[in-house]
Amino acid sequence: MSAFVNTGALDLNRLRVLHAVLELRSVTRAAAVLHVTPAAISNALAQLRETFADPLLVRSGRGLVPTPRAAALSPRLAEAMAAMARVADARLPFDPARSTRTFELACSDSEQISEVPAIAAAFARKLPRAQLKLLSVDQLEAGGGLAGGEADAAIAPAGPALGQGFHAEPLYEEEGVLVVRKGHPRAGRKMTRAQFNQLRHIDILVSLGKGGIGHDIVEAFFAEHGLKRDVAISVPSFAAAAAIASQTDWVAGLPRRLAQRFVRQLPLAIVEPPVPPVRFRMQLVWHDRTDADEGARCFRSVVMSAVRGSRSRAAR
Incomplete structure (x- = not known):
């Protein structure tokens, strides 16, 4: 038999029939699921056999078994049917209670520790069947950023003006403090x-071995106030910096809320810097790509409400 398939002869409804029969191994059960007659299923299978030049399913005992060709098609058909279901869902109004969509949020480990627990709780309430996926800043950068479709939104410090096509909504203000080990001079x-x-310092580079916006803000602040850092080690996360500071005489700069959490968990002490603390304006950032999407708008609303609510409660 020829392996050639006339793709022009393929029909979506016939492929749905093949998928159902492969799943159920029964013409009668497939007909019931698809709300058609068994004769319609048999007719569709006959046309598919001609299209694929393969028997596809053969009778064995009281059921049907797939040929090797059909067995190879089965997982691809399942993927195609799932994709078509997503396309159909996109035509319907977004329903937070029913959506099974995956929403992706990029942020540093500082926000993952301090803000995401509240976001996750709100997400579970508002989008009970959806999935929340966190991305590191490294993953966001490597994947082409918000414009490249790597994430739906990101939590980031406000810095230089956003490029064309980007949007931002303020979330909260944060200030930096220093942490050293307990017993440090x-x-x-x-x-x-x-x-x-x-002092020797721990440098935090969260963006592909670079500092990112927050790092640039800190460096400019230190230079403005005549402060210089003798860097002993560079690390990719705030959690690593805190752990290292707890075991050395090196000092780490952390957001205050994160530092307050770590001093309860590690042998650390907060030290006020010699100048007024550096301040960050944190914001939620997204791209035109998701700006008008109903699901993405719902997700952004969940993130903003959760973070602002958590910060407000902590300030009381």
Whole structure:
């Protein structure tokens, strides 16, 4: 038999028939599921056999068994049917209670620890059947960013003006503090500029070995106030910086809310910097690609409401 398939002869409804019969191994049960007669199923199978030049299913005992050709087609048919279901769903109004969509949020591990628990709780209530997928800043950058379709939204510091096609909504303000190990000579004391410059520092580079917007803000702030960092080690996460600071005489700069959490879990102490703390304006960022999408708008609303509510409760 020829392996050639006349794709022009393929019909979506016939493929649905083949998928159902492969799943159920019965013409009668497939007819019941698809709400057609068994004769219609048999007719569709006959046409598919001609199209694929293969028997596709043969009788064995009281059931049907697939040929090797049909067995190879089965997982591809399942994927195609799932894709068609998603296309059909896209034509319907978005229903948060029924959606099984995956929503992707990019943020550093600082937000993953401090903000995502509240986001996850709100997500579970509003989108009970959907899936939340977190991406690191590295993954976002490597995947082409928000414009490239890697994520639906990102939590990031406000920095330079956003490029064309990007949107942002303010979330909260955060300030930076320093953490050192308990028993450190500087623990419990306000640091002078000279002492700051003499210490060895842990540098946090969350964006493909680079600092990202937050790092640039910190560096500019230190330069403005005559502070210099003698970097002992560079790490890709805030959690790693805190863990290392707890076991060395090195100092790490962390967002205050995250630092307050870590001092309850690790032998760390918060030290106030020698100048007023650097402040960050955190925002939710997204691209034109998802701006008008009903599902993405619902997801952004969940994120913004959860973060603002959590911050408001913590400030009381």
